[in-house]
Amino acid sequence: MRFSLFYEHQLPRPWEHGEEHRLYKDALEQIEIADRVGFDHVWLVEHHFLEEYSHSSAPEVFLAAASQRTKRIRLGHGIVQLPPNVNHPARVAERVATLDLVSDGRVDFGTGEASSSAELGGFGVRRTEKRAQWEDAIDAITRMFVEEPFAGWESKYLQMPPRNVIPKALQKPHPPLWVACSRRETIHFAARNGIGALSFSFVEPEDAAKWTGEYYRIIESDECVPAGFAVNANVTVVLPMMLHEDEAIAIDRGIDGAHFFGFALAHYYGTTPHDPGRTDVWAEFQERRAARGFDRDQIIANAEALNVNVGSLRGAVGTSEQVIDLVRRYETAGVDQIGFVLQSGPNRHEHICESIELFGKAVMPHFVEGRQEREAAKAERLAPAIEAALARRAPARKVPPGYRIDEEAELARARRARRSGRPAGLRPALVLVREEARSTARRRVQRGLSRLVRGRSDAEIERRFGPRAQRVFFAGMARQYDPSMAAGFEGELEFRLNRLDGTQTAWTIQVREGRARSRQGEAREPAITIVTGTGDFLRTLSGDANPATLLMDGRLKIRGNLELAPKISEMFGGPSPY
Amino acid sequence: MRFSLFYEHQLPRPWEHGEEHRLYKDALEQIEIADRVGFDHVWLVEHHFLEEYSHSSAPEVFLAAASQRTKRIRLGHGIVQLPPNVNHPARVAERVATLDLVSDGRVDFGTGEASSSAELGGFGVRRTEKRAQWEDAIDAITRMFVEEPFAGWESKYLQMPPRNVIPKALQKPHPPLWVACSRRETIHFAARNGIGALSFSFVEPEDAAKWTGEYYRIIESDECVPAGFAVNANVTVVLPMMLHEDEAIAIDRGIDGAHFFGFALAHYYGTTPHDPGRTDVWAEFQERRAARGFDRDQIIANAEALNVNVGSLRGAVGTSEQVIDLVRRYETAGVDQIGFVLQSGPNRHEHICESIELFGKAVMPHFVEGRQEREAAKAERLAPAIEAALARRAPARKVPPGYRIDEEAELARARRARRSGRPAGLRPALVLVREEARSTARRRVQRGLSRLVRGRSDAEIERRFGPRAQRVFFAGMARQYDPSMAAGFEGELEFRLNRLDGTQTAWTIQVREGRARSRQGEAREPAITIVTGTGDFLRTLSGDANPATLLMDGRLKIRGNLELAPKISEMFGGPSPY
Structure with a gap:
């Protein structure tokens, strides 16, 4: 079992000048502590225009800053929104590689399609095409990492002539790939593409077993055709967390954040009207939380809540003993990593730091012993299947020598390719x-x-x-x-x-x-x-x-x-x- | 006079796995020294696919790393390529703001249009439209910094509905703006837009006086209609540098880098054929340098070379005494900042570090005294003109309350706007x-x-x-x-x-x-x-x-x-x- 921190950079209204600054500086400090106490990853989302819910719109910048404040923790750049209208695939490859260089090879590359109306409408991405855009872009980007030069691309979504995309990542063939799974079914999709599943649906440990089972079955089957040039077989689930040896204090410190997280998520991913720059999600939460089952007092009164994870959104808010038990159950279910959300809603910096320290001291040691051996055994077990899967992936291409950069001809060719509207690039x-x-x-x-x-x-x-x-x-x-x-x-x-x-x-x-x-x-x-x-x-x-x-x-x-x-x-x- | 370091991240062929990593790590170390000895800025270019000449394709990431290794030095994010095909304007605003937050407000925002065939062809940007795209994008981006929410955009190049672009930069109204001037004439363009001129043409001090004079005349005239919501009246010139108290050693250490810089620049910005992933610019340089007046021995034999800056590309390669004299002459010419290129061609890390240290000790102190007073006097002198100029800039807009995010309607509107093909946004x-x-x-x-x-x-x-x-x-x-x-x-x-x-x-x-x-x-x-x-x-x-x-x-x-x-x-x- 691996442990990570998961950041959205939440900032409930009202905010004043200087608070985004404080938010970022605090997060850097928290990550420094997490690195020191032994967390394995820190994940930073990429979201645009989602006021209050996520002020993390340029995680590539934030993670690069974090890289110089930490030594061992891996930097989860996830998820990068792959539709080319949001991020040109070449720029994604460049940023991931650059981050990999400045961090001495500590990047994990999370990918997704974007999903909120705020983002799809803001960048002009059609909902019906985003899956196809993801597939097109991830194929192109992983080729940019391994092809020298990248042999070019002509699809409906991306037209690019041969170019050597530089720098190259330090990790070879490229940093491990992940995909965001907002629904558990998407875990199958991750497995079919041979990449890690970052599951954002709060799933009970006992149900998780079913999904990890399916995931690894597909990874080891012919259905797995890797999207990249390496397979990353891992399942991560994300949970809210706040730790204190007094359960009441943990809940008092963490429950508002956990619930605001769920409320704001539903706000942006549902059909709740949003007026940019004006809608006050925090005020709406305050007003409607009780009616929606997020009543503070009710939760605090219900000591069993920790075991009713789905729906309660309490997750790992509790004592170290409770959290050890919870983690153990996820471990039994075959989950590889848990991503903890501490920075959410009004949760306070000092409580977050305290929780991270306590987790490192009281929870983590229970899961370290034998981990290396377990991971080695898993790698050995999967090795033949992964080798077979990689053989199914269309290989890196070679450009015959003698190609000449010619801006005018290339632009004309791109126009033709765009018009011809082929739906995707070169996938099998x-x-x-x-x-x-x-x-x-x-x-x-x-x-x-x-x-x-x-x-x-x-x-x-x-x-x-x-x-x-x-x-x-x-x-x-x-x-x-x-x-x-x-x-x-x-x-x-x-x-x-x-x-x-x-x-x-x-x-x-x-x-x-x-x-x-x-x-x-x-x-x-x-x-x-x-x-x-x-x-x-x-x-x-x-x-x-x-x-x-x-x-x-x-x-x-x-x-x-x-x-x-x-x-x-x-x-x-x-x-x-x- | 202010001093900066200027990085392209050059890496002559042949390179092996690990060398890009070393290049980046060395640069971070150099910048740490520069910060300590008192350099004012470090500039990082954004270039794509320009193998050997520039491996700095994601400066936003590199600078964020540098932000945590330094305390005072300003981070010149320049130049960001503004055509929307390369960087979506909202993503530029987000990255600049995020970098400003993690660096405690130390960002300078340099802008440009992209110019090499490798980049224009690679991203599908038409040369005849890039100026219009720059004007459109800089107007939109500066509004994203100050409008809450950004009131939206409908032009041929950018269609975006109202959104609150977050986070906001720490510096208000936004980080200082600059524009790349590859030719001295473009300095007029910078002045007309009320932004700093980053001049990449190696200009003699005595000629510089003419250009700075013109620049400030325009800044103070009705011709100045600021592109942003603040005026940044500054002229920076860029020069190669290598310092040693023994002139022969300085030249020996620095001349190859200075000349390769010029040679590779001409390679990518001229019509020299380039085969991506194959052309060896360093080998071509070795082969043809003498024929092009870059003969190593000839330069070393010519002690007067320091004073024949244009063409010789020797710049500030010499002793501290020579460089003090050169800087003094640029100061007299009204230049506000000199950006020194040390990391170029085969120049060695330890020589670069040594030069930076020596510059801080032997050159810098000569230009510190009275600087604050001179800059205050300049600000006071320009204040009325800047106020008048800002009054000419179309102001920040307000969206009437009640706008509702609606992905489908917004996508349809964007399609109509794109088709109508208005050439630019909302400039005066x-x-x-x-x-x-x-x-x-x-x-x-x-x-x-x-x-x-x-x-x-x-x-x-x-x-x-x-x-x-x-x-x-x-x-x-x-x-x-x-x-x-x-x-x-x-x-x-x-x-x-x-x-x-x-x-x-x-x-x-x-x-x-x-x-x-x-x-x-x-x-x-x-x-x-x-x-x-x-x-x-x-x-x-x-x-x-x-x-x-x-x-x-x-x-x-x-x-x-x-x-x-x-x-x-x-x-x-x-x-x-x-």
Whole structure:
């Protein structure tokens, strides 16, 4: 088990001149302590325009500063947003390599697609294309690390002639790759690409075992076609943390931060209206926390909360004994690294420093013994599979000698390539075809749903989506069922759609032997029951509403196996948020 | 007078794994010394794909590392390439602000347009549009620093909805702005925009006086419409340096680096063919240095060389006494800062460290006394003009409350804005009109010339550009004469165009009272005589050949006032390299 700190650089309003400065300086001090007491990584997100939730918009700069204040801790540059409108792939390769040089080879390179409306709208990235852009960019970037010169690129998203992208990273072939997994299903995606999974969904240890199992099964299977030129087989989960030997003090110091984190996340990744420069997320949190189950007193009164991680967002807020137990359970579940969020919401610098010190003294030593041997055994076990996987990756290319830089010809060629609109670069044809088919189906469903709900009131949606339309819809949903996204689930999903007049219609989808069937009526033994308004139901599936927000607002109720809820959209060809 | 170090991160071939690492670590150590002995700034360039010449492709990362190794030295992030294809303007604002926070407000923000074919072709930036892109981007970026939220942008080059770009810089309203001036004429451009001039042309002290005079005259005139929300009135020149109390040792240690710098610069900014990942610039330098006047022994034998700065590229390579004298002369000329290049070519780390130490001990103390008073007096003198200039700058905007982030609507709006193709953002109409007219004329001339020379041999050009065509050409050139770019020059320019058959035709352009006239024949009292092949002459004016390279190759000879040579293209509506 490896341990890391995870930073968003949160800053609840109101803020004054000088507070962002203080925030950054404090974080550097905290990281210095973490390095000294033995933390393995520090992760810095890249987010843009997400006021209060994340003021970490240039982690490449912050991490470079941290590199000179630390000796051993690895620098997690994650996640870098790969759509070329946000970061030109060559600039990403240059920055990662430069950071690797100034830090003596301590970079981990986390990648993602960007997901909030603030970021996608701000940089002009289409939600339906971001996955394809990620795939295109990561292939190009990893080639920039290993090809001398990079042999060029012509796709819809990136046109670049042959150039030697310099400097090269110190770590060979390149720093370890990770991908952000906002939903547990995305862990499969990480495994298929042979890269580390940075899971941001707060997952219970006992459920984590299922996901790590799936992850390593795929890593060792033919499904794994590495995105880079090395495989990084690791699963990291992220949890809030605050440590004190008196549990009440730990909760008092850490619970507001943990809950604000969850609240602000839902704010930006849901459909809550945001007025740039004006919306006060902290004030909204104060006003609505109790109604959303984030009541401070309630949590403090509930000493069992530590064991009800999902939903409670308490995570590792507690005593060292409690946290040792929690970490042990994740370790048993096969999780490789836990990333702790201490800097969040109003959490105080001195408490964070104290927690880091205490963690180093009281928790860490329990997980060091035998670690080297365990990691060596894992590496040995995976070695043949990784070698086979790397053989499936399209190799580095060579440019024949005699290429000449010619700006005019290159610009003309780039224009032609852009117009021809090839959807992606040079990934292995198999992967490309599989992913394209999937994303086309997804787009089709999403577009249909969006047309139904965009800008319409609940009453209007109900008029258009009456019982007959619902029958067609659930039949279609069952047809869109994708067993590869279902992770072996079998059973009944029950949907109860409320109308404004107080009546309700129930629908059941039965999944068995890789197929799904729909029928009207209640389920006999529902694995999960979803109760919500007709309008909100469609909005959720089309990506126009965030289920987390609906849950908090009491507009969505889930009974049964909560684990299934976030999976439903992808299981039936819906969009993925990452 | 202020002193700075200037880094390209040069690395002559052949290089092996680990050498880029060593290069970066050495530079950090050098900067630590510079900070300790009292250097005021360290400048780091941003260049892409320029193997050997510059491995500094992510200066934001390197400078952030330097920020934690130093206490007082200012961090010159210059120049950042502003075309949005290279760096999205929001990402530039974020990085500059983050660097300002981690360095406690020590950033200077240098800007430029990118200029080499390797970079323009690599990122798909059209040479004819880069000036317009710079103007558009710097306006947007400085607004991102001061507008809360940034009120959005719709131009041909940048489409962005309202967003609060965070974090904000520590320095208010934003870090001081600079612009790269590859040619002395660009200093006027810097002054018109109210920003510091970073002059990369090696200019003699006595000639510098003319340029600083012009610079400050414009700063204090109505012509100055600041690009940012603060005026940074400063002129910096850049010189090679190596210091030792024994002149012969200084030259021995520093001359190869100084000359390689010039040679590699000409390589990338001229028309020398470059095969990415293969061309060996260092080997070419070794082979051709003598033929180009970079003969090592010749320089060492010429003790007067220090005073023949232009062309010799010796700069401040010498004893502390010589350098004190040189600095004094630049000071008298009104130069505000000298940026010294020590890390270049094969120059050795230990010699660089020694030079920096010696400079701090033997040179710097001579320029500290009274500096504070002089700078205060200058600030006081300029204050009214700066206040008046800032009143001419279009102010920060306010977004009315109630804006809502809406990814789909924003993407659609961006597409419309991009299609409508407005050439630039929201700059004051006057500046826009003036600059557009100028750049349209430039483009027209350049296109015409390019058609004549691109891909044609000397013989072909001579056939098409016989005496009759030459007459039409010089008459047209005289008509394109732009007095605002001539800095008050009056006199005769003589052009002697050689043909392959050994014959020559002379043309004279006479400039007087703001007008230019052309005639066939030699000049009576030429201010300058330019002798070159007919083909090379046209290639130079069209931007297809670099006069520095032609000079070094002996294909271009200049007699008379050498200062005039680089000015001719702009004086007659030709393109500017920056």
